[in-house]
Amino acid sequence: MLIDLRSDTVAHPTPAMREAMFSAQLGDDVFGDDPTVNALEAKAASLFGMEAALFCASGTMTNQLAIRTHTRPGDDVICDYLSHVYQYEGGGISVNALASTSLAHGIRGKLTPDLIREHIYNRADPHKPLSRLVVLENTINKGGGCYYTVPEIAAIRQVCQEHGLILHLDGARLFNALVETGEPATAYGQLFDSISICLSKGLGCPIGSLLLGQSDVIAQARRYRKLMGGGWRQAGFLAAAGIYALDHHIDRLKQDHARARKIGALLERLPEVQEILPIDTNIVIFRLPETILATDYVAKLADKGIRSVTFGKHLVRFVTHLDFTDEMLSEMELILNRDFH
Numbered sequence: 001m002l003i004d005l006r007s008d009t010v011a012h013p014t015p016a017m018r019e020a021m022f023s024a025q026l027g028d029d030v031f032g033d034d035p036t037v038n039a040l041e042a043k044a045a046s047l048f049g050m051e052a053a054l055f056c057a058s059g060t061m062t063n064q065l066a067i068r069t070h071t072r073p074g075d076d077v078i079c080d081y082l083s084h085v086y087q088y089e090g091g092g093i094s095v096n097a098l099a100s101t102s103l104a105h106g107i108r109g110k111l112t113p114d115l116i117r118e119h120i121y122n123r124a125d126p127h128k129p130l131s132r133l134v135v136l137e138n139t140i141n142k143g144g145g146c147y148y149t150v151p152e153i154a155a156i157r158q159v160c161q162e163h164g165l166i167l168h169l170d171g172a173r174l175f176n177a178l179v180e181t182g183e184p185a186t187a188y189g190q191l192f193d194s195i196s197i198c199l200s201k202g203l204g205c206p207i208g209s210l211l212l213g214q215s216d217v218i219a220q221a222r223r224y225r226k227l228m229g230g231g232w233r234q235a236g237f238l239a240a241a242g243i244y245a246l247d248h249h250i251d252r253l254k255q256d257h258a259r260a261r262k263i264g265a266l267l268e269r270l271p272e273v274q275e276i277l278p279i280d281t282n283i284v285i286f287r288l289p290e291t292i293l294a295t296d297y298v299a300k301l302a303d304k305g306i307r308s309v310t311f312g313k314h315l316v317r318f319v320t321h322l323d324f325t326d327e328m329l330s331e332m333e334l335i336l337n338r339d340f341h
Helices: 015-022 035-047 059-070 092-096 113-118 150-163 174-181 185-191 215-227 236-248 253-267 294-303 326-339
Strands: 052-056 075-080 100-104 130-137 166-171 194-198 209-213 283-287 309-312 315-319
Touching: 015 236, 035 052, 035 209, 035 236, 052 059, 052 215, 052 236, 059 092, 059 130, 059 166, 059 194, 059 209, 059 215, 092 100, 100 113, 113 150, 130 150, 150 166, 150 185, 166 174, 166 185, 174 194, 174 253, 209 215, 253 283, 253 315, 253 326, 294 309, 294 315
Parallel strands: 075 100, 075 130, 130 166, 166 194
Antiparallel strands: 052 209, 194 209, 283 315, 309 315
């Protein structure tokens, strides 16, 4: 039995999702007449109480489109050092938007109002770039799946309004946060100028992310998407998967969280596990002693049929998802108890 916990992106479409995909109505999205893409965009925007949405190939694309749309060359973007837009998007802020970054060091990647204030440049100082955009991530990948609450975000929004800053959310795993807090998605639409949500992580789609915002923001992002070669044609096959996921795969994320915590309980019994980050959602990150390299440990796990990823020299990450079952969890327990003591 192969147990793949490298990411929640490895999950496959369910049979019901595949059926929805192959029965989708199609058109040409570049011309704006793919009815299923249009329906997905309208559904996602409505879910968050925003005016419009743009369906794209990836969360990196939606984040980069937002950053380029909100900034001008020479502007500065405030984000945490651990954030996906800085760590995992190929330097796109500097390449696509010609903007600089001011990196804060929050606890587990979470920004606070005070941290943001510390990184806002004096607009009257010609030596400095113009602070223009704040980017939050929710949940935070490198923070072990920790999340912001609406009151925490509201306090950050207040700082942004005081200083004329735009606020964007990298919400690749936002639904994981929402099922934990029980907060309404519409609260996010009221706090952010744009939101990126991913359909291919916890929601189990084969591909796709959405950028949400006001109509003028999305219109400009659509132009930049075309410029980047991101216009696609009969994308309704993929959009149908997104519609199905939004209808059927959000509440079940609680199962992933429960299984992640059970993995944490298994790891606590292993002598080589020095630390486990708090398990808030579906991400499990643990630390090994300095005598054990994460690369070696991940290779040992792979030999036993458990796939994972290194997350630092001595850090390993597991991510639970809809293809990770209770049967796999039981098999994982047997393997860890038998081969890793």
